[in-house]
Amino acid sequence: MPCLNEAETLAVCIDKANGYLERSGVIGEVVIADNGSTDGSQDIARAHGARVVDISAKGYGNALMGGIEASVGRFVIMGDADDSYDFSKLDPFVERLRAGDQLVMGNRFRGGIAEGAMPPLHKYLGNPVLSWIGRLLFRSPIKDFHCGLRGFDRQSILDLHLQTTGMEFASEVVVKATLGGLRVSEVPTTLDKDGRSRAPHLRSWRDGWRHLRFLLIFSPRWLFLIPGLSAFFVGLLGSLILSIGPVVVGSIGFDQSSQIFLSALAIVGYQAVIFAVLTKIYAQHEGFRIPKSRNFEWLERRFSLESAALAGLLLFLVGLAVAIVQFVLWVQTGFGSLDGATILRLSVPAALLMSLGAQTIMAGLFLGVLNVGLRRR
Numbered sequence: 307m308p309c310l311n312e313a314e315t316l317a318v319c320i321d322k323a324n325g326y327l328e329r330s331g332v333i334g335e336v337v338i339a340d341n342g343s344t345d346g347s348q349d350i351a352r353a354h355g356a357r358v359v360d361i362s363a364k365g366y367g368n369a370l371m372g373g374i375e376a377s378v379g380r381f382v383i384m385g386d387a388d389d390s391y392d393f394s395k396l397d398p399f400v401e402r403l404r405a406g407d408q409l410v411m412g413n414r415f416r417g418g419i420a421e422g423a424m425p426p427l428h429k430y431l432g433n434p435v436l437s438w439i440g441r442l443l444f445r446s447p448i449k450d451f452h453c454g455l456r457g458f459d460r461q462s463i464l465d466l467h468l469q470t471t472g473m474e475f476a477s478e479v480v481v482k483a484t485l486g487g488l489r490v491s492e493v494p495t496t497l498d499k500d501g502r503s504r505a506p507h508l509r510s511w512r513d514g515w516r517h518l519r520f521l522l523i524f525s526p527r528w529l530f531l532i533p534g535l536s537a538f539f540v541g542l543l544g545s546l547i548l549s550i551g552p553v554v555v556g557s558i559g560f561d562q563s564s565q566i567f568l569s570a571l572a573i574v575g576y577q578a579v580i581f582a583v584l585t586k587i588y589a590q591h592e593g594f595r596i597p598k599s600r601n602f603e604w605l606e607r608r609f610s611l612e613s614a615a616l617a618g619l620l621l622f623l624v625g626l627a628v629a630i631v632q633f634v635l636w637v638q639t640g641f642g643s644l645d646g647a648t649i650l651r652l653s654v655p656a657a658l659l660m661s662l663g664a665q666t667i668m669a670g671l672f673l674g675v676l677n678v679g680l681r682r683r
Contacts, residue, residue, distance in 0.1 A: 321354060364471075
């Protein structure tokens with residue numbers, strides 16, 4: 307149990323957990339991961355038979371990881387120390403863990419939420435929306451991403467190398483367990499109104515944004531790759547079409563200014579695609595358990611410093627060739643005035659190709675940096 311000034315409810319939580327261990331015959335202990343309590347929570351925990359582990363690094367994620375690392379059992383069941391979860395009813399979690407599941411999540415929407423136990427903002431918007439996004443981005447079977455009561459195989463979770471320090475730790479566990487191929491399941495659990503007189507540590511908008519930010523950043527395909535590809539192809543095709551001449555769709559006309567903005571869209575989209583690819587390669591390089599697709603494996607085999615430099619150089623040279631032709635035409639006029647519309651139609655795609663080529667070369671150089679062999683501690 308992570309703990310930060312939980313003197314009002316800590317004793318009853320520990321007693322329920324010890325009562326479950328005694329009744330069920332499960333050999334275990336209660337570990338309190340204390341995150342700097344100043345209300346005597348540590349003494350209360352020891353008086354009720356729990357082992358206290360002092361975690362100096364602040365944050366929900368830090369407290370939980372410290373407690374998990376200090377635990378000695380094969381299985382760990384974690385839950386908040388505010389008496390909102392009933393530690394005397396852990397049989398469903400233990401049964402699924404003994405059956406081979408490596409992460410067992412509680413589902414409060416299936417088990418029941420007591421009146422006043424969850425703010426309406428969390429119940430009808432925050433939790434359902436964030437859980438839906440998690441299922442969509444990572445194909446997770448979990449429908450309650452943020453339930454504070456969950457059990458897991460300790461070593462399996464340690465092998466995920468969890469990194470977040472705050473409330474987004476709850477999402478990281480589910481996401482990395484899913485991506486890592488762990489056996490994941492849900493069991494119904496209840497949520498009661500907590501027994502504290504003070505306000506909870508959770509901050510709705512701040513912590514909700516941290517969860518959403520983690521989900522998006524950890525899924526570069528949806529945040530960068532797909533939007534980037536869409537923007538790149540729309541911008542590139544639109545710019546090339548307008549290099550031939552103006553286009554009228556219904557009562558709307560597109561000409562040079564549209565071509566300039568479409569070229570900018572193509573550049574931004576291409577940068578997003580490169581970022582998505584390099585992010586995934588970096589994640590693989592650092593040992594994150596992110597499953598590869600066939601398309602990505604094909605791309606990874608062919609995307610190297612040399613191949614990127616060659617492709618980028620070709621793009622740059624094509625754009626440069628168009629620019630040189632335009633310069634020659636300008637010289638032939640004695641550096642006089644040229645037809646602005648015609649010149650602009652060709653200048654924009656030339657600049658676009660040169661920019662894309664330069665970006666590709668720099669992406670290849672960065673990939674070369676990633677692939678430099680280092681001896682790590």
